[in-house]
Amino acid sequence: MAKFQPLADAVRDNLNDGDVVAFEGFTHLIPHAAAHEAIRQGRKGLTVIRMTPDLIYDQLIGMGMVKKMIFSYAGNPGVGLLRRMRDAVENGWPQPLELEEHSHAAMANAYEAGAAGLPCAVFRGYRGAELAQVNHNVRSVTCPFTGEVLAAVPAVRPDVAFIHAQKADRKGNVLIEGILGVQKEAVLAAKRSVVTVEEVVEDLDAHPNACLLPNWTVGSICQVPGGAHPSYAHGYYGRDNAYYIAWDKIAADRETFSSWMEENVLNAGPEVFADRVGKLRSAA
Structure with a gap:
């Protein structure tokens, strides 16, 4: 049965050093805030899984948290390479990275x-x-x-899966709208799961068949507005294309990357995601 927790507590309770972990999302609803909390908590020796690893996996790899990645595509969507991933593969910085590539x-x-x-x-x-x-x-x-x-x-059987969704009701049922990847399958396949959501509501206001994950399938739920930024959340905010473009230069240099992570992840909490989305809306 789903348990409502602050994000820091949910990550601490569910993600351990050496785990096999999936941070799943497809085009939108990518769980950036959850991955940043894992970085702040300094998990090590992870095997990370994802169909389309992008910026959050580049960040996890660059912070020396990942020993192996199982994936089917890797890149900064619409921009190019994952530069921290490439540095790890080609130069072993900050540590060597094993790859298992699939279609x-x-x-x-x-x-x-x-x-x-x-x-x-x-x-x-x-x-x-x-x-x-x-x-x-x-x-x-x-x-x-x-x-x-x-x-x-x-079969993919993660120790823990993290996803982001639009809503959860107070019983712990989760609603995802828009494009779907393998979020449902990742949660059902995992031993433990954490779902970050834009909001917790009294009623999902949806047909029961639209409830992607009933409460008995979910481990922890965390309300993290903006938690998918810079990816988008259908019905809530758009994709921050400027962020993706900027990341290419940030990640290209080790010192620039490390400084950016210090300022924007290690010394910043999940509340910054709501602030970024608010600024994105104001500029639109």
């Missing part, structure tokens, strides 16, 4: 398998692709009914 189809199926409690995902994929030559977790199985050779990958 989007593989990751989506792996999350669904994890949510269903299955050991692996079986699907049509990787035909003619060479990724299996460098990823030992891409394998094949033969269908016992048709003889067709299919791709197989391990």
Whole structure:
């Protein structure tokens, strides 16, 4: 049953050194505030999972928190590289980073398998692709009914999943509107889960079938207005494109990156997200 907590308490209770963790979101509702709290708490030795790791994973990697990343695309959307990720892979700064790369189809199926409690995902994929030559977790199985050779990958089963959503009611039911990625599957696949939301309301004001995560599926809920910034939250605020463009230069230099993280993450709490979104709205 969902427990309402301040973000710092939820991260402290659910994320441990060495955990396998997913910070999931797709285009919008990316849980930046939750990732920043994990950075403030200095977690180490993490294996991070995400279909589309972007800025928050660049920040986690640059802060020396990540030993391995399991993913299907990595980049600063619309801008280019993840520079802290590249520095870790090419130069081992601040520490070496192990990569396990998959296709989007593989990751989506792996999350669904994890949510269903299955050991692996079986699907049509990787035909003619060479990724299996460098990823030992891409394998094949033969269908016992048709003889067709299919791709197989391990199920994704995080220790903890973090997502952001628009609303939760006071019973702990969670509503997500707009584009969906694998947020539901990530929560269902994980041993523990933390959902940050824009607001807590008396009633979701939605059809029961629109409630993406009923309260019995969720571990902790934290009210963090603006918690997806600089990504957008459908119905609440838009994407901060200037932030993404600026990040490329910030992340390109180690000292600039470290100074920015000190000022904007280590010495700043979740309340800054609401302030940033307020400024974004004022400028619109």
